[in-house]
Amino acid sequence: MNVETLTVPVGHPLPFAYIHRQDAALERHFGGHPANPGDWRHRADWLRSSERPKADPQEIAGVLLAFNRRYGCSRLTEEHIAVIGSGAYTVAGGHQACLWTGPAMVIHKAVSIINAAKYAERELGQRVIPVFWIAGEDHDWDEANHAYVIGPEYELSKLSADRPEHPRTSVTRTKVDPAVWREQTRQLADTLPDTLFKPEMLEMLEKAAERAETLTDLFASLLTMLFADEGLVLLDADDPALRKLEAPMFERILAEGQRLEQAYTAAGKQLTAMGYPLQAEAQPNCAHLFLYRDERLVPTERQQAGERILLYRGEAGYTDRKGSFSISPDKLLDAAGRWPELFSNNVLTRPLMQDYLLPVLATVLGPGEIAYWAQTTEAFRSFGMSMPLVVPRTSFTITDSSIEKWMAHFGISMEEARSGLDERKQAWLKSQDDWQLDEVFARTEREFEAIYAPLLDRLPELEKGLAPIGADNKERILAQIRYLHGKAREAHERRHATELNRWNRISTWVQPGGKPQERVLNLTVLWNRYGSRWLEELLGVPFNPAGGHYHIRL
Known part of the structure; x- marks a missing residue:
């Protein structure tokens, strides 16, 4: 494996400033930074000594054990749950349940949670348990019901499951006919190219689907399989047994609703005064x-x-x-x-509930999540709580020798491939244009208009009604010139079809649909191509408390 650190822009200014420690005032707003080892110890000391509101650890452990056993969890996961019951700290993070775990960044988050927990154990000299929070309470089916995969000719395909006849309720409460999962797996088998790893992968997907009554079930089964050796503990936010333990916090949120609203409003005003736009308006x-x-x-x-x-x-x-x-x-x-x-x-009370249920040493978040968590600072304080350390999610772009060969052929770096690749492709295509088609046809249009203008000027002398006919005739001729221009460009592209196909393959792999690989491609694409190796490599990348983006060459 070859690992390269990439500089990747973060669209929202707040997470960018936080991740790169560019604003001390903002860092104090979060209560520290994971790149500072002392802040980990400070958070641990606070959790140990504070009288914060919290659920009973043994009761939480009982719920977690029942949920994880439902999906055949490993002995290590059971051991981790027992340690949580004894009061061990956790590193938590999560995502909504998605088809076959959704985009690769979901796996990146799980990897980040696991590696952050290992890092914290080394720093503190005590057990820290990785917990993945499945947001099964989310109800946006269209955000969760699909997966993007790449076919044999590098065509990007979207596979999706229609919503069952059901109210607009949570994913966890939306029952799915087993035939839906079988059909999705069949479509996946037909779409993905045949590889050495494909039969085993499909078998594991089918096994996960056998006991999946909901999308949350399918999601949890796959995470259990993938991270059994890491002892990742899963939690479903919409688990009825967990809800019973959350009752005191629901009561408090309702009883102190106006105070909570004031806290969110105050934090929002602080952030806007610092020049940061709000991610989630209160x-x-x-x-x-x-x-x-x-x-x-x-x-x-x-x-x-x-x-x-x-x-x-x-x-x-x-x-x-x-x-x-x-x-x-x-x-x-x-x-x-x-x-x-x-x-x-909702998104602004979920952080409070997570901290009530678990002794959260740190939470792993993506850029958008970091932006809205900043708005919860005052809410934590108003409830006698303290925000956990916020650890930016580590993300990855994965390539191999075939992609690297094409990139080297065109002289493209990975950072260039991840931004503005289409512009570079068009510039390359234009550089191959000996005819200078755009200039030739632009000149042809100008010369035609110059020749035609005197005729249009004089036509009304014969009859006024000829003026609009002449103008219409001009536009028809120009349309034909432009049509020919388009056909000429298509012919030019056909002459370079082999090279353009290479450009398109780079784009589909690195920037599918114009978006980063980790935000689009489903894990089945990587699993089918590399087997389990790709996940092992992600877990092996040294943990960076400040997150970061890594290019992994397999």
């Missing part, structure tokens, strides 16, 4: 909790029962955005204690 009167429609609280029709709706404070109590119902504060608070499974968090 909407006025938002309760920052979702409610599942249920007859015990909200009148429902059959097609609405179970629908996940965001709560707002209204004049007569809590309601949805449209004001279609009203629940008194007392009734909702009582429900949070009696039926906590009817509630779930």
Whole structure:
């Protein structure tokens, strides 16, 4: 393996400033930085000595054990859960459940969580457990139901599963017919090129699908298989057993809702005053909790029962955005204690809930998550809590000798391939144009218009009605010139089809659909091409507390 560190731009200015430690005021806003070993010890000391609100570790361990055993977890995972029950610190991070784990960055996050936990163990000299938080409560099916893969001719294909007839509820609560998974696996088998590793991979996907009633089940089964040797502990945010332990925090979020809103607003004002745009606007009167429609609280029709709706404070109590119902504060608070499974968090309360459930030493986040976590600083403080260390997710671009050969042929570095590749391809294509087609046809248009202009000027002398006919005729001729120009360019591209195909293969592999590899390609593409080797290599890259992006040549 050959590893190269890349400089990759981060679009949002806040995570960029945080990751690269460019703003001391912002760093204090987070409460430290993982690149400073002392901040790890400071966080550990705070967790050990504080009287923060927290769930019972033994009860949490019981829920985690039952959930992970459902997917055939390893003995190491069970050992890790037992250690959590004894109060061990954790490194947590997560993602919504996606088809075959979704884009590769989900795997990158799991790797980052595992390696961050190992790093913390070395720094502190005590056990630190990696926990992957599956956001099974998320309800955007279209964000989760698909996977992008590459076919034998390097064509990018999107495989997706239609949403079952079901209310707009969480992924964990959306039951899927097993035939759907079988059809998806069949389509995957037809799309991916045949390789030495393909039969075993498909067999593992089929095995995971056998016991998968939901997308969360499929997601958890695959993560369990992939990271059995690392003892990764999985948690489903929409696990009913976990919800029971979350009831006190739901009650507090409701009881102190206005105080919480003030905290989010204050943090937002601080960030905007520092020049940073907000990633997630804290909407006025938002309760920052979702409610599942249920007859015990909200009148429902059959097609609405179970629908996940965001709560707002209204004049007569809590309601949805449209004001279609009203629940008194007392009734909702009582429900949070009696039926906590009817509630779930939004992006701004999820960090608080994670820290309530687990002693989180550090949380691994992507750039967008870092931006909205910055808005939770005051909320943590208002609840007598403290934000864990925020560790930027490590990400990777993976290539091999075939991709590297084509890149070397065109003199392209990996950093160039990850940004502006299409412009470089067009510049190369133009450099092969001995005819200078664009200039020739542009000149032809100008010369035609110059010759035609005097005729158009004089036509009205014969008859006024000829002027619009002449103008229309001119545009028709210009359209034919442009049509010929397009055909000439197509012919030029056909002359260089072999080379352009190489350009397109680089693009599809490194920047599929114009986006970074890790945000698009599904793990099955890498698994099919490299077997388990690619994952072993990711886990073997030395941990960098400041994240980073690495180019791995296999």
